[in-house]
Amino acid sequence: MTSNGPAAPIHHSVLVVGAGPAGLSAALALRAAGLDATVLERRGPGAVRPGSRAAYLHGSSLVALEKLSPGLGHEIAGEGVMWSTKRSFWAGKEIYSKTYPPLLREGLPPFTSLPQVRTEDLMVAACRERGVQLHWDAEVSSAEISADGVRLTDTSGRTWTADYVIAADGSRSPLRSAAGIPLEGPRSQNTFVIVDLDDDPAHPVPIERVFHYHHPGVDGRNVLIVPFAGGWRVDLNLLVDDVPDTFTSPEGLRRWIPKVLPAAYGDRVRWVSTYRFAQQVAAHFTDEHRRVLLTGEASHLFAPFGARGMNSSIPDAIRAVDAVREALSAKDAAAAGAAVDRFARERKEAAEYNRACASAALEHMLADSRAVRLRRRTAAALAAVGRKAGEWLDSAPYGPKLAARGAARTSY
Ligand SMILES: Cc1cc2nc3c(=O)[nH]c(=O)nc-3n(C[C@H](O)[C@H](O)[C@H](O)COP(=O)(O)OP(=O)(O)OC[C@H]3O[C@@H](n4cnc5c(N)ncnc54)[C@H](O)[C@@H]3O)c2cc1C
Incomplete structure (x- = not known):
């Protein structure tokens, strides 16, 4: 017997929506955990997103990507550039410079700088090698979320069902909207x-x-x-x-x-x-049924000073996969929900910390308050005689250092 109706959905344990850095990291983490990985992406294969996006990847991200897909961290670092000198000027006069030796961590540099489009190409290639199912031209247009799982429909009318969905669908996240979760926080007035x-x-x-x-x-x-x-x-x-x-x-x-x-x-x-940079964090990182896990820009938007956007999207994705894996093998629904809740709490805490760091950097850059203007001017006057003042002026536009609080746990 033949049927003319739409094909029945294939059920997945986990679906990933979005093939940006968060979604591709989630897919690699699923494969590294021995789970199937299927990604739905709105763009066509090879479509380049216009505009500047991330360039600066911290060493911790390179190490994480290397663990997910051996060779990937080295490939990205090999194509990127690193510098060993940084300088700051005040009104045209040099006030600080530092040249430092490139220290390797697990054979990888402390950072690299490569356009995001190229990093994503390398991640897509790694996904292909590791058997990730990438569905391009698959734009999710609606999501029904219930205690039993999630049903997605794409713009061509196909339906997809899953126990869990890792939402990596960017700042306008349709999944976040379907779950009724608002983003909270301000946007800078300066352009x-x-x-x-x-x-x-x-x-x-x-x-x-x-x-x-x-x-x-x-x-x-x-x-x-x-x-x-x-x-x-x-x-x-x-x-x-x-x-x-x-x-x-x-x-x-x-x-x-x-x-x-x-x-x-x-x-x-x-x-x-x-x-105009938004400084926003989702009110919750999962829905009321604990079936959708928000990651990357679906859950947070930061000004890029300090490079915390993509760099925190990678651990978001890794933690989401840990939580889904735990939930899938949980003894009951309460334990499964608790695993997802832990992810949501931890990554929200990390995002709030990252936002605070990016806010400090933004406030320093904009110098809207008299106190910040005065502090910057005083440091500039002192920089000629004291290295500490110059060092502060050089580092403040990037916000507090990673080690400022519980780096290994949740800072990124
Ligand atoms: C100017 C600028 C500079 C930056 N510099 C840095 C930096 O140096 N370092 C850093 O760490 N971060 C930086 N960032 C931030 C970084 O670009 C983001 O944090 C990163 O792109 C977030 O990744 P993501 O995967 O969450 O979202 P995205 O990269 O936005 O990916 C989301 C994906 O989901 C897809 N999608 C959307 N809707 C749907 C749908 N309905 N169905 C299916 N697919 C969908 C999109 O097509 C896209 O591929 C910068 C950002 C900007 C704007």
């Missing part, structure tokens, strides 16, 4: 212009991270310059009354980029984007 520039071998620039307070070439705005493999990220901190278009138009870019890098870079723009 940041982020420009990715292709390297120009004819005009080499030293591979160093440089931060300028009050750069004289851009009328005293702050500028952060970070290398990545194949180019440079320039982050211009606009003032509240600035009109972003005057900085992001081709003429605008040709006007101000040559003031902060060699002139030729004004014509080497790969992406230009403007952001």
Whole structure:
């Protein structure tokens, strides 16, 4: 007998929605745990997402990815760049520099800088090698969540059912909406212009991270310059009354980029984007039935200073898989729910900590309060005579260090 109706859904123990860093990490963690991994992704295969996204991966992320898929951490580090010198300037005058030896951890560098699109390509290749089922062009359009599991429907009408869903579907997360979970927290009022520039071998620039307070070439705005493999990220901190278009138009870019890098870079723009950074965390990291686990930007949005977004999405995904594995083998529903609850509590605590760190960095950058302005000015005056003041000015735009609180547990 034949049927013309839609195919019956295939049931999965776990489904992952979203093939960004969180979803791909979850898929690799599932395979590393010996579980099947199926990912539903809205984009088509090979579709590149426009705009600047992560570049800076901490050593702890490289170590984690290496554990999930041996060779992956080394591959990413091998393609990325690392610098051993960082500098800060105040109104055009150097106030601090430090050159440090590259210390390896488990054979991996302390960080690497590689465009997120390339890191994702390497993660997708690792997923393929490890037997992850990647379904491209599979946009989840609705989710029914009950005590028995989750039923997803995609835009082509296919249905998918699962005991658990790892939601890695980004900042607008349809899964988070279906679970009725709000994001809570503010958004910065200032606009940041982020420009990715292709390297120009004819005009080499030293591979160093440089931060300028009050750069004289851009009328005293702050500028952060970070290398990545194949180019440079320039982050211009606009003032509240600035009109972003005057900085992001081709003429605008040709006007101000040559003031902060060699002139030729004004014509080497790969992406230009403007952001008002959100500092938001989901009210809960799971739904009332403990069947959907929120990870990555589905559960938190941070300003990128300190690079806590993608770097915390990886442990989110790993912990979500641990929890699902525990729940699947739990003796009863209460124990299964408790495993998911533990994940939700731990990762919410980590996200709140990360948001606090990113907020401290953002507050320092914007200097909206008189107290911060005074502290920065005093440190700049003292930096000529005392190294500590310069060191503080150099590090404050990135927020507190990882080791500040329970690093091994939940900081990222
Ligand atoms: C300018 C900028 C710089 C940054 N720099 C850094 C940095 O240096 N270091 C760092 O750690 N972080 C950085 N971040 C943050 C980082 O980019 C994010 O934290 C990271 O992308 C989050 O990954 P994710 O997988 O949660 O979400 P995403 O990367 O957004 O992936 C979500 C995926 O879900 C898919 N999807 C969405 N809806 C559906 C649906 N309905 N059905 C199926 N699939 C769906 C999307 O297509 C996408 O592939 C930066 C961000 C910005 C904007």
